[in-house]
Amino acid sequence: MTSPNGLICFTNCLLPQEDGSLVQKDLWVDERRGVILDAQKTFYKRRERPNRNIDMGGNIVSPGFLDIQINGAYGFDFSVYEDDDEAYHKGVQMVAERIVETGVTSLLPTIITQEKSVYPKLLSLLKPFSNSKSATFLGWHAEGPFIDLTKRGAHTPGYLLPAVEGFKSFEEVYGAANLVEREDWAMSEDDQNPGVRLVTAAPEIPGVMDALAELNKRGIAFSIGHSVASTDVATAAVQNGARLITHLFNAMPQLHHRDPSIIGLLGASPWLSSPFNPLPTVLPCTLDHLPPFELPASMHEGGASTPTGKFSGSPQASFAALEETPAHTKRQEAGAGSPSSNLPTRKQSRPSLHLDKGQIADMSFERPYYGLIVDGIHCHPNSVRLAYSSHPEGCILITDAMKILDPNLRDGVYEWREGRYFEKRGEGLYLEGTTTLAGSLVTLDKCVRNLSRFTGCSLGEAIRCATYNPAKCLGIEDKKGTLRPGAHADFVVLDRQGIVLSTWVKGKEVWVKGA
């Protein structure tokens, strides 16, 4: 059933907005080009209106979900390559075609730490992929090997590496061909472009902080994870462009009130984030090798006297500074349009207290996004609510699912890899015969419902954490994760309890519940 003029109108539906609200409104789509239309322009300028109206029965027409951290599904593990390109491609295609039943229409296959020589091959196989009835593989998410030994989780310790030569080390491991400049690879029609998207690494690992600038320049999002970074290192990483925290609460130091570390970034204080305040300089002694970092050039405009964040001085000195008059001297014009959304944004900081009720976020940098596994097991519902309440705009739902992810799978023991087995017990996945968590098998639609239940936020606000927030984090919100005119017509239709009723890719229905 197609429309004679190729235009369709979803009517009698709720549309999730970018602010988390749900609005009753029609949505016009060009099913031939697979894009969302500017309805008013189509009407007045193109002088056309949809020939086909689809009554959605009051359900929610959401942008398709994005999962930016997923290790495999339906028995296929993205991190396992068995010398057979064809078999690997088939696995990718199978996952892309089946995952749509969970409402996911875009994903970042995640490669956990590998033996160094495997990377170039594996990553080159993960170029952006999609077909007419499948979810879109946006590229890859490399988790490791530049991570901390003590927070390695399930990563193989022998494969972990330092990045002694900064970005060059990243190139050596991942393969230079897999790290080229961004420019259009994002959504290009052919899949010839490398699909680099996201790197999870620990900023305290030698050389990692040095590589941040170049990663940013190339449009590769950096995520802090599997790390023991102190508050200062974590803050410095964000100021240097880190955009995300990988599976918050997991594989990082617990929240300590004197050094809140990575988790503390969710509460990053405007006081300490002021570009005119030297950072506090409490550094673990193991970080002697950490090189001083330079603030972006834009910081030096406007005559701030000493805006650098050189790590020097002592803890005492930095705490004493809190009692003194702020060191910042001059107001600075707010950044005149950052050239790249991936670069850290610097804003004007107030030189004094203010009287505007409700205005608290006077930050020199944006707080990072954070991936959250909301399966009820990896994070207690209280922790989920704590994180979400402190920074709802940064919340990104991820499944971090293992290859066992399959909503149709029964409880039981299943093979993992290298002769190890895991056991699915309800929503939990454990190493066989133990209570050790072996990863997650939750689906993203379930995470959306859970987030709404755990935090009390509306379904629309929960949807935002699986659509707009991840898309914005990757800088692709014009194409994915939103209902903007020109964005790809990838949808998940949910009832008002968040159950997936159907999934649409490029303007075509590709999955229907119970069909």
Place this chain on the structure above:
Amino acid sequence: MRLVIRDDPQIVGQYIANYIRKRIHDFSPTPERPFVLGLPTGSTPLPTYKALIAMVKEKTLSFKNVVTFNMDEYVGLPQDHQQSYHTFMFREFFSQIDIPPSQVNILDGNAEDLIAECTSYEQRIKELGGIELFLGGIGDDGHIAFNEPGSSLASRTRIKTLAYDTILANARFFNDDISAVPRMALTVGVATVLDAREVVVIVTGQRKALALSKTIEEGVNHLWTLSALQLHPWALIVTDEDATAELHVKTVKYFKSIERVQEEVEIIQARPKVKGDSIQAAVA
């Protein structure tokens, strides 16, 4: 002139929607002979638009063979601006009915040659045989479309400077920034409206009470431009109880009585009636 009084704006909207549906059905429009409808913007017609939309959804009315002309549009405001009348009409009406986009006419306030735009608008109306029914509202000061007090009652479609009152009243739609409110508009003239074979005006709310009184109880006066309606042979005003607050009791009683007579006449006339003819009752 007929004056119909109903309890509240919702019932007024329903009444007018029923009336328009009947007129379109009786006209039996075809692609070659479309029903030409003039339309207003503003909050007053919203209940009418809602009722018409409901009729289209339940398939008792179609706009497939209707051509519309809107009354006015701001000059210099982008077409997709939140406050443009293009946006208003699309959001509140056109997007929700079945009218083909090619049959919608709204003045282009961004045209390079504004005078030519106005001339061609009148020309397009003429080519379609004139407007069959012009639906309108009324300003607090008695204006119709952007024909502010003092406008010529013989005016045609043209560029008009907005009255200071109107700019002040509109400021709330532009973040209370008076400097952001457009100062000019393109509007059909009083004579353009009067040229329509039938004019239906919605007047609801107590704020409109004085304007209604000035329009129908006093003489034709360019300071209350809608009063020119007194010269139209087939005009209908539908109002709610609140808007009658300034009318004489006698006036209200008179119009209520002729409405009853009109109903009786319509029943009598229904039998010999020829399709497409409107009934010009003796009371009009």
